Amino acid sequence: MTESTLFTAAFAFYIVALVVYFAALFARRERWDRAGLVLAAIGLGFHTAALVFRTGSSGHAPFTNMYESLSFLSWAVVVALLVFGRKSRVARLGPYLMLIVVALVALASSPLMPKDATPLVPALQSYWLWLHVSVTLLGEAFFAVAFVASLLYLAASTEEKKERLDALAYRAVAVGFPLFTLGGLIFGMVWAYRAWGSYWSWDPKEVWSLITWFVFALYLHTRIVMGWKGRRSAWIAIAGFLAALFTYFGVNYLLAGLHSYA
Amino acid sequence: MRSFTKFFSSVRLAIILLILITLASVLGTLIPQGRSAAEYTARYGSLSGFFTTLQLTRLYRSPWYLGLLVLFALNIVVCSLTRIGAKWRKAFGPAEPVDAQSLMTSKVKNRFRLSLALGEAGDRVTRLLRARRYRVSRDGSGGRVFLLARKKRLGGLGSDVVHLGLLVILAGGLISGLAGRRSDLALREGETAAVPGAAFSVRLDKFETEYYPQGGVKDWKSTVSVIENGAAVASRVVEVNHPLTHRGVSFYQTSYGYDWDAPRLGLEVRKRADASFMRPVTLKPGETVAIDDPDLSRISVRGFVPDFVIGEGSQVQSRSNEPRNPAALVEAWKGEERVFAGWVFAKYPDFGEGHTGAGAPSPLAVVLKTYDAAPYSVLQAARDPGANFIWLGSLLVTAGLFLAFYWPPREVRVVLEEAQGRVEVTAAGRAAKGRDAFQAEFDGIFEEVRRAS
Numbered sequence: 001m002t003e004s005t006l007f008t009a010a011f012a013f014y015i016v017a018l019v020v021y022f023a024a025l026f027a028r029r030e031r032w033d034r035a036g037l038v039l040a041a042i043g044l045g046f047h048t049a050a051l052v053f054r055t056g057s058s059g060h061a062p063f064t065n066m067y068e069s070l071s072f073l074s075w076a077v078v079v080a081l082l083v084f085g086r087k088s089r090v091a092r093l094g095p096y097l098m099l100i101v102v103a104l105v106a107l108a109s110s111p112l113m114p115k116d117a118t119p120l121v122p123a124l125q126s127y128w129l130w131l132h133v134s135v136t137l138l139g140e141a142f143f144a145v146a147f148v149a150s151l152l153y154l155a156a157s158t159e160e161k162k163e164r165l166d167a168l169a170y171r172a173v174a175v176g177f178p179l180f181t182l183g184g185l186i187f188g189m190v191w192a193y194r195a196w197g198s199y200w201s202w203d204p205k206e207v208w209s210l211i212t213w214f215v216f217a218l219y220l221h222t223r224i225v226m227g228w229k230g231r232r233s234a235w236i237a238i239a240g241f242l243a244a245l246f247t248y249f250g251v252n253y254l255l256a257g258l259h260s261y262a
Numbered sequence: 263m264r265s266f267t268k269f270f271s272s273v274r275l276a277i278i279l280l281i282l283i284t285l286a287s288v289l290g291t292l293i294p295q296g297r298s299a300a301e302y303t304a305r306y307g308s309l310s311g312f313f314t315t316l317q318l319t320r321l322y323r324s325p326w327y328l329g330l331l332v333l334f335a336l337n338i339v340v341c342s343l344t345r346i347g348a349k350w351r352k353a354f355g356p357a358e359p360v361d362a363q364s365l366m367t368s369k370v371k372n373r374f375r376l377s378l379a380l381g382e383a384g385d386r387v388t389r390l391l392r393a394r395r396y397r398v399s400r401d402g403s404g405g406r407v408f409l410l411a412r413k414k415r416l417g418g419l420g421s422d423v424v425h426l427g428l429l430v431i432l433a434g435g436l437i438s439g440l441a442g443r444r445s446d447l448a449l450r451e452g453e454t455a456a457v458p459g460a461a462f463s464v465r466l467d468k469f470e471t472e473y474y475p476q477g478g479v480k481d482w483k484s485t486v487s488v489i490e491n492g493a494a495v496a497s498r499v500v501e502v503n504h505p506l507t508h509r510g511v512s513f514y515q516t517s518y519g520y521d522w523d524a525p526r527l528g529l530e531v532r533k534r535a536d537a538s539f540m541r542p543v544t545l546k547p548g549e550t551v552a553i554d555d556p557d558l559s560r561i562s563v564r565g566f567v568p569d570f571v572i573g574e575g576s577q578v579q580s581r582s583n584e585p586r587n588p589a590a591l592v593e594a595w596k597g598e599e600r601v602f603a604g605w606v607f608a609k610y611p612d613f614g615e616g617h618t619g620a621g622a623p624s625p626l627a628v629v630l631k632t633y634d635a636a637p638y639s640v641l642q643a644a645r646d647p648g649a650n651f652i653w654l655g656s657l658l659v660t661a662g663l664f665l666a667f668y669w670p671p672r673e674v675r676v677v678l679e680e681a682q683g684r685v686e687v688t689a690a691g692r693a694a695k696g697r698d699a700f701q702a703e704f705d706g707i708f709e710e711v712r713r714a715s
Contacts (some may be wrong), residue, residue, distance in 0.1 A: 119474040122481050122502035122515075178663040186656040195503050197444065197514035197644045199652055200435070202322040204291040211291075214284040218277065224421075225273045255291055 003057065004115075006050035007071065011105050013043030014078075018102050021095035036094050037085060040101075044078045051075060058117035063133045064124055066252070067115045070108035072134070073248070074101045076141035080172070084145060087168055096148045128191035135183025136209075140244045142176030143216070145169075147241035150234035166230055169237050170223065177216050180244075184209045204255040208247035215240040270340035279334045286330065290321035323439075335432050338425045346422055353418045353671065357399040357410035362677040368690035370701055372708045375684045380407060383678050383685040390707050391674060409676040417694060420666025427658030434651025444644040447513075450521060450636045454489060457643050460511050463489040467497070469639040471518065482515050484639040500641065510645055517640035519583050522568045523547075527590055528632030529606070531561060534625050542631075547590070557596055558626065565591040568635070570607065578605070588633045592616065594626055602626045608633060670695035674704065687711065 017039035024032035051072065054062040063069040081097045107113065120129075149169035156162045188209065189199040200206060219236040222228040269275065293313060294301075302310035302319060317324035365371060376383045384407040388398045396411035416423075447455045449466035456463045468485040481501055488496040488508045498506045506513045524546050531553075533539040543561055545551050550562035565578075570589035573579035581587075587609055594602035600619035607613050608630040616624035676689045689708055693700035 119476060119478050119480065122479060125481070126503040128503075174667045178660075178667055181663060182660055186660060189652060189656065193649060193652075194505065195514075197505065197512060197516065197642045198646070199438075199649060202290070202295065207287050207291050207322075211284055211287050214280055214287070218280050218284075221273065221277060221280070226277070251291075 003050050003053040006046050006053060007109075010043045010045075010047035010050060011102075011109060013039050013046060014074075014098065014102050014105060017043060018095065018098040021098050025092065025095050033089055033092075033094060036098070037082070037089065040078055040094075040098060041082060044075065044082065047071070047075050047078065054117065060117075060120050060124075061130045061133065063137070064120060064129070065114065065118070067108050067113040068117075069133065069137065069248075070104050070113065073137045073141065074104035074108065076138045077101050077104065077144050079138070080141040080145045080175075083175070084168065084172065087171070093145065093148055093152065093168070096152065097145065100144055100148070123195050126191060126195065128187060128194065132183060132187040132191050135179055135187060137183075139176045139178075139180030139183055140248065142172045142179065143212075143237075143241045143244050145172035146176060146237045150237040153234045154231070162230065166233065169234065173216060173219060173237060173240075177220065180209075180216070181213060184247075185213060205247060205251045208243065208251050212240060212243040212247050215243050267340060267344065270337050271344045272337075273341065276334070276337050276341060279330060279337060283327075283330050283334060286321065286327055289318060290327075293318050293321070295322065296320055331432060335429060338429060342422050342425050346419075349418055349422065353412065353415040357401045357408060359401050359406075359408035360675065360677070362679060362686070362688035365675055365677060365688050365690035368692065370691040370693075370697075370704050371689065372704070373686070373688045374708070374712055375681065375686050376712070377684050380405065380678060380680050380685050383407075383687065384409065387676055387678070387687065387689075387711055390710055394703060394707060396672075396674065405680040407676075407678040409674075409678070411674040411676070412671065414669045414671045417665050417669035417671040420662050420664070420669065423662030423665060424659050425662075427655045427660075427662055430651050430655030430658060432655075434648040434655055436648070437651060438646050438648030442644070442646045442648060444642055444646075446516065447641045447643055448519075448638050449484075449641065450638045453638075457511055459645065460509065460643075461490070462495075462509065464513065464641070464643075465489055465494070466639055466641075469518070469637050471637070482518050482639065484515055484641060486513060486641065510647070512644050512646070514642040514644065515639065516642040518637065519640070520568065520585070520635035520637050522566065522580070522583065522635050525566055525568075525633050525635035527563055527566065527630065528634075529561070529563075529590070529592065530629045530631050531558065531594070532627045532629075533557065534627055558594055558601065559596055561592065561594040561602075561628075563590050563592055566633070568633075570605070585633060585635075588630065590630050590633075592628050592630075594624075594628070602628060604628075606630045667695075672700055672703075674707070 017036045020032055020039060021036035024030070024036060051062045054068065063072045077097060078101055081094065081101075084093065146169045149165045149172060153162055153165040153169065156165055188206070192201065193199040215236060219233060219240060222236065223233050297319065299310070299314070302313060306313060313319055317326070321327050362373075366373065378386070384400065384402065387409060388400065391398050391409070391411040394413070396413045397415070398409055398411045401408045401410075443459050445458045447457070447464065449455055449464070451466055451469055454463050454465040465487045466484055467487055468483075470483045472480040472483065474480045484500045486498060486500050486506055487494040496506075496508060500506045500513055500515050502515045505515075526544060526546060529543045529545070531541045531543060541553060541555070541558075543551050543553070545561075545563055547563045547566045550560050552560045566589070567578060567580040568588050569581040569584055569586040571579055571581040571587070578591075587607065589605050589607045591605050592602060593600060594616075602616035602618070602624040604616035604624070606616075606628045611629045616626060616628060618624050670693055672691065672693045674689060674691045676687060679686050679688075687708075689704075691700060691704045
């Protein structure tokens, strides 16, 4: 089996998981919901194998171009979904989070993303590539959980649901924020210092990751110190995820800078 | 002074500053930074003057952006200082006895009686709390014992550790900005350059570019020696991601190139009429070499480009600094008569046909066989005394985040009072996070206290 076969198998399982999830949602069948989670987990197995194969055949970390990093980000979102498995099931997060996963995998599979494994340019030949990108994307995956929980909060009708979603969003930020700080900002600075000789260059990607960090810092401070919860918290978490998404995507396509890899 | 403290200790100010810094940072990514005035005029027209005046074109170094950061730092300092005392006492301060009734207002609580002596009961509770890694301090007098048990006490100070880390990082940034020095050293093999601001020099012993089989650059390797007082004291290969550091100065592989201004070119000159004639010539652009032959007295190279392309206005240009299409402009004379003039190409030997001064095809054929330019390596020499502060600050931020999110402090307060020959135990607990797990632990402890009586 090759990497693309495994990746396609993962994609197929994710799509089936998505369908089952939404069927569970509309038919109100709790058990199908569990089946969705199991299918997503099987998809994750194939996806992990695909990433391992890719690493083996290319000889470097599987996130050096947009296809690879999209694949890894979608992998990380499924991991986040499984981490919050039971809690997310109660909160009905699965279907919507799976929607994000399928969208990311579809984008990765689209012809827009070149899939060739190219040899690494000298700047990327460092173990910091592993640390910086994987930890950052994992953090962003938890921001995606907070984003979905916050959107559902805004749409929720009962107080009980709202409370649960609000708490879930906070938990996701509590995992994502330290990961993003460590991977995105700190590991990024260490690597930049080694590769470029300067830990901070005010490059657009750097500034946008700082902006993302500020938005989530705002989320935590307004919540913990000023007691904001619910609606306002939800909007800040949504803004934070959108900033993370822009850091990841938008900067590459809209703003030029040093960080022109992926 | 009081109003100063009051102003800077407000969390509201912190929120406002966070929002302002965020918005300013966004602005700085929308307007490209540090470009030329002409580029701004072309891009923004009449707005460009306005942008320049507000320093939006060098925003991250502008006094008002730095001012916001300074205000933010002050805000963090004052906020932390005004709160740290109470937090410290809560985590590490001595036990302050409370009465049993006030404990009963807590959410996590328990009250029961034990058939034990007061001292024995106190010991038992203490022992069971210690078994669960609580640190217990005891305060007792006159038929009453008060226990304060705490664990993961540092967790309550996690946010302060993060804030301290941020201050250290900001200080590091300030030091880098004020005392950091960086300069580029372009060196050819064998060349030595003094390191600006340092008492030593560096010599480039060897420079190699490694390629992948598919063509892309795999690595640049500069073998660098550090020279102190005329003697080499250290030697190392500097690669991207593998800098060399000597006496606080780090050397980074930042760029490379070939000195195409003075390449050594190898030409072969042939006569179209005489297949047996071949004369190799080695020269540099601008040089002329005399040749002892009846049909050819001298040859010269007037110009060289590594990557030949005809640009605008039929001008010969080099598309890049890579030798993708090396070409030399060659002229040859027979006495005062020009017998060859034209561009010759290393990759297309048949393409370079010369013409005579009269415009007729030349009787000579010239081929560019070799082109050797000295490669040079560009090393960045950087002294950044702020960097160590950044790493220290980063360590504090990481540790602080861990403490704040994953080391939630727990506190159990217990009052034991003698009542009708038995001991009445009143206990209350508090946890910053993970209340369900704490409730289970709390119930477990007091279940055990009761069971053994």
